[in-house]
Amino acid sequence: MAAYYIISYDVIDQKDWELYVNEVAKLFPKYGASVLLNDDKALTIEGTSYQINAVVVFPSKELALECYNSKEYLEIKKIRLLCTVNNRIVLASN
Secondary structure, three states: OOEEEEEEEEEOOHHHHHHHHHHHHHHHHHHOOEEEEEEOOOOOOOOOOOOEEEEEEEOOHHHHHHHHOOHHHHHHHHHHHHHEEEEEEEEEEO
16 A cells, blocks of 8 residues: 655755755665655645645555665755754655
8 A cells, every 4th residue: 555755844054955956756666666846846725835745655654664764864864853843744645
């Protein structure tokens, strides 16, 4: 059953953000993941607005969690935490 990361945050360092995006793009295929949506111009209808909004699909909740908790992602995550604020990642599945 597919699982989705629903991701929102604001970028504060564009250079490191680009490094993060490149590194995570190399990691996702290892877990069968792909980016369904990456929108920096989304219209907020209700609630708090964020600069970046993305949806990433994984084949299963287990693979999504395995990726998030992997040694590789823990290193990449350090970059994201330095270059973004207001981080929100939700894991949803059918």
